[in-house]
Amino acid sequence: MSAQVWIDGLFAGSVYALVALALAIVFQPTRVMNFAQGEPIVLGAAISYQVVALWQWGWPAALLVTLLLGVGMGLLSERMIMLPVRLSGSRYAWIIATLAAAMIFQALFTLRYFDVDSLRPKALAPGHVEVLGARLGWQQLLTIGVALTVMAGYDTFLRRTAYGRAIRAASHDGDAAVIMGVPVRRVILLSFVIAAVICAFAGALAAPILFIGPTSGLVFTIKGFTAAVIGGVGSPRGALAGGLLVGLLDAVVRNLAGATAGDFVVFGLLALILVAFPSGLFGKPMEAH
Amino acid sequence: MSASAKAPARTQVLHAALRWLPAALTAVAAAVLLAWPAITDFYSYNASYYNGLVASAAISAILTISLNMSMGYGGLLSMMHTGMQLLGGYAVAYMTVKQGLPWFAGVALAMLLGAVFSALVLAVSLRATYLYFGMITLAANLIVVEGGNAWESVTGGVTGIVGVAPGGLTKTQFYYVTLAVAALVYIVQRNVVRSGVGRAVMAVKESPDTAAAMGIRPTRTKTLIFTLSGAIAGLSGSLYALQLGFINPDVGILDNGLVFFVGLFLGGIGTLAGPVLGVAVIAIVVELIKDHARYTTLFLGCTLLLAMMLIPKGIVGTWRGSRLGRPPEGEDREPFGALPASVLPGAVDPDVPALQGRGLVKHFGGVKAVDGVDVSVAAGSVHGIIGPNGSGKSTTVACLTRFHKVDAGDVLICGEPAPGRPFAVAEQGVTRVFQAPHLFEQQSVLDNVLAGMRRREKYGAVSAILRLPRYRRREAVSRAEAANLLAFAGLSGRAAQLAGSLSHGQKRLLEVVRAVASGPRVLILDEPATGLVPAEIDALARLCRAFRDHGLAVVLIEHNMDFVMDVCDRLTVIDSGKVIACGPPAEVRADPAVLDAYLGRPDLVEDLN
């Protein structure tokens, strides 16, 4: 097995880690595991494809549009998911609402790009370096770097700022946070926006290399979820560890046993971990909504 | 005068009409569906398309009913129903196309596979909480789909298996087969839900603790309903493959499951007719917008979100909650009759305490919530356990009923060591009513009482599904006893009403009746009088005394002191995890230690004066 496999694994893993982080960001204050969390990945890929490959406006424009539409998608997701969850009162509301949101976004992407197989613009950072005989693309390095920076940044935000402490408090006990003066509803809205923007940028950065089609959202959600479970839905560090593990495992198994075996092993591992460690490997248990 | 006499008459006619409305609609629908092949043949050149449409909807309805049994009644979030459908499809395709066996052998294998697969998934995930259970089913679903992609020799890989057909049947004959199976599955669902088996399932869903306190085994009950649901999902998958003629891994992906979720939530989750109605509505709508088929998913997604906000209980649930659709409000009646002998403990030995705890100790972290409590409850008495908030009363009771493992001490039930699990304690005759009400709000008052009887019912799922004599005899006895109990509690006028529409006080009373229906020797009530008006407290006191006079031991944890002083024969006062007084109410009331515990010690506060 060549070093190339490891590099590709680390690269894909950093994208999964970002999805895992986004899932955790939304899950903590809402107790909602957002099945639409992979959709902003597709959004980011679609924007970079549209702006860079079709319109030829260049990457700065693409990143700006990604930011704007990412924020919009976050706001919209919050309404689409939290309104039904608050109004319905069913114990399944979260799963049904997030699945419906995922399907709606997916349908919209498919309507726009029904004739596009892979949303792939040219790289933001073209070229590569040779490392131990393997090609490490600058784009890959950039994505991994961004992922690490986002993780570290969010970790610091949670620990060092008043708003970060408020988010942690709202995750632990929403009512108690309210009577401390924390606007919990606003925290929730903010969580959806941050999560969507993170995933949209991850999608835009990954699109030149990773396969992202109009219907890929759910796959990214599930891989990100696997990463979150492995790492524990508590800390950005856990998300990072989980994401890299999933990416590496995926790449290694694909390399050893062929393309279809990768997913099989990842999902098998997910099942095994869930069965054997009902609270993840490193984290605290997630309590249901 | 005549106008006021006419008004109730008109309401009565209206109610009668409404009662028959569902039956009439069902009859019309059944007639249309039976005549459907003839109708389409007459009106259309494309009859087989329209027949196929209805057959596909019937198959969807079967899967949605299966989903309803697991999620709606069982409370088990399943994201693997499309995967089980895929399994069923593979089973029938493999048997017919690859082995050349008849199609019904494939159907049988499909049901078996579905049942075994779901039982396995449940067995490995018993420790998982509700959210994780859902996630395990999701992983299981992905594994089935990926397995289908990978195991080419059996499943045909990505392309799947084509040429699946119900050999020997014409398309029209198969149409009737799917219709008949859908009807059968609906009946199975109804028979399960309206039996002790289904009531046990709903009890576990509502609250595993309450169920265990009624002597219902949560694990066994969940396994049963999930396995049955799996078998039906497999069945649906086999029909799907036979109807469409092919099966491939795309059938199993979660995206395709959305339509079933929409059907279930639109129609009404946890209702009998909801899944069928929801699927029918979707089938009609999808057919109407088929010229814009690429918008179908978008449309379904938006419909689902809107339905959750506008009619959170679905069509059936909303109808049943509406003024027209709900059972007429009952009336208050005076209590009459006597307690049925079968729920009473019979002769009791007054010298052996019915329930006894000796030296109970329970720590939470470093805090001793219960610190060496001795309590002894005599048969045929009302025993109050009182104390200030947070003193350890509820923890003591949780230790006595084995909901908490004790760190030290013994529990004896009628002199025998108590078994280790909550449901086993309940089987020994110690039941409890929790502080927070756990009624089945969507079921009738009578059904709620029947749920309490499950411990004494000896029939299983098969008897219930086939309505064997064993089931019929016991069900008749259960209903008669439940009616007696309700009459004795003064709730007979409200037996048909939904439990959710009772007043708070009636709900508490109903919970007590349901607990007694399990035929206990010891009945533990946790703050039953909270929020009750005086008349309701009197009714509760009357029930407690009646139970005591018939040999039951009643344990009362209560804050309403008038009530406690009025009905209790003995009191145990707990403060900071220790017994500070024990004796008859009058004695306890005068005890200075009790006064201090309740009212505080102002002399300890510095600079107060």
Place this chain on the structure above:
Amino acid sequence: MTALLEMTGIRAGYGGVRVLDDVAVTVGEGEFVVLLGPNGAGKSTTLKVLSGLLKPSAGAVSFAGGDITRVPGWRRVGLGIGHVPEGRRIFPDHTVLENLQLGGFPLRRSRARTQKLMDEALELFPVLAERRDQAAGTLSGGEAQMLAIARALMSDPKLLVLDEPSLGLAPLKAAELFSYIKRLHAERGISVLLVEQLALIALRLADRAYVLERGRIGLSGTAAEVEADPMVKSLYLGGDSAA
């Protein structure tokens, strides 16, 4: 004395169950008011309406001269209502210092004021200063209750609302806690609304008292009047109130 807090005609409940019926509670500027009543009488529900966690179906809440019935709960803290909730509800994974910082969330932009409040809180409760970097979940019951009070003080409240602070504390610890509350009121002039089960202690501390009974105000008056009323004892220990 002008009224700081005025709740009038409050009706509220959960689902279909009405818990409060026409409850009126007033706390004057600098006053110490205690709300008594047996379990289930609606004391905690009254405080939930006050904190904005529960919307009343009828009635009005006004604070410092303005109507706050429709003001969301988180904003009321900034207006000057500090809460010490039932069961303390401290954030166990946050450190003691972080818990205090959270209490100062509404004032997070004025650092100097926050620092001053923090110094005052740590001075009042030296034990918290010793444990400032410890996770709050490791505190003992009495320390955790002090943290809950200190946390509420961090928003510089005009009115301190305490829900059963003595719950689960040994008598001596409870007595120590009440001394602190008494001092806060006497030395800093903070108005206090105290919900308490230990009626005799609470009545000695308070200026005025209300007794809730089954969702209604059954009795109100000065603390001495209420203490003298036989109804109070009978509410807790049963028996005929005329006896």
